[in-house]
Amino acid sequence: MTGSAARGWQPDVLGGSFExxxxPLLPDDEGPVVAxxxxxxxxxxxxxxxxxxxLHGWADYFLQAELAGRLVAGGFHFYALDLRKFGRSLRSWQTPGYTTDLADYDEDLAAALAAVRADVAERTASPEIPTVHLLAHSFGGLVAALWADRNPGAISTLVLNAPWLELQGSSLIRHVAMQxxxxxxxxxxRRPLLLPSMPGYWDSVSGTAHGEWDLNPQWRPRASFPIRPGWTKAVxxxxxxxxxxxxxxxxxxVMLSGRTRIQAEWSEELMDLDAVIDVDETARRALGLGRRAAVFRYPGALHDVFLSRQAVREEAYDDLLLWLTLYPGEGSGRQAGSQPGTGAGPRAG
Structure with missing residues (x-):
């Protein structure tokens, strides 16, 4: 048995350099839970x-191996987290993606940050507490933004790739939906809501349709996960x-496509825009996240900027690496035992 396997790290489904x-997390009403x-x-x-x-999006998991390789080549340790009941963490007895409180994911993030810091210390034989930059997509961007607000000092920067900060349409539609x-x-x-299927974006991404990426059909199904009232209320x-x-x-x-077009079925136009969120409304919401918030727009980008066509994602990689270099963080150089908070904030209502 290799040293990494003995410590719990196993070869990952992505193969290559991934483990x-x-x-383990606290069990919930469906049984054992892991991230x-x-x-x-x-x-x-x-x-x-x-x-x-x-951090991945809704009905999603980490699959962006190219993104990881670029960041490692740029001098960063790279980790990704599949949240409870998503992707690698989804178990047969669980309701996929289900939660009634987005603050439940504080436990996932706290466990991940503790494991990351321990792993980096072991791999580098350094007592320094590493600076962590959190990069989150779509639903994960909403989770990450709320978590970062509750946990000041836990990360150096927050990068949100097309975060889902508002219901498609407007806050007025959200108020009606909540009622x-x-x-x-x-x-x-947990009863699934009867909503129309919207496979157009999946078709733009999947290599079995019009995209270029290999998607696990259980972890990222074409019809997404069923939408349930308890989860919807939390979102x-x-x-x-x-x-x-x-x-x-x-x-x-905040990294966004240049424009939005939300439609159920695929068309050629969906290869050059965001078919999931309202990018203009998201840009407005982004400026209310904190006093140091910037919005970068990418004409021709898909909902996931890092799954867009090559030229678009190359520009996004360059911008991301520059951003991370500009904010090296306050965590570098501290000794073990002096790290900031890692997820133990007040729970959201």
């Missing part, structure tokens, strides 16, 4: 002080918190 580690940490474990170990932790969802969430929170509460404005202490970068 994964199961992080899964993925690392790029290439031979070239970067300096101890620079780490990127990636409709409230009684359903009380009566039967709408998160959107309402963003509307009231957050106070994220870290610098925030």
């Amino acid at each position: 994964s580690l199961e992080l 899964t940490l993925v690392r790029h474990a290439g031979a070239n170990v970067p300096a101890p002080g620079k780490v990127v932790l990636y 409709l969802v409230e009684p359903l969430a009380r009566a039967d929170p 709408l509460a998160g959107h309402a918190a963003v509307q009231r404005r957050l106070n994220i202490a870290s610098p925030v970068l």
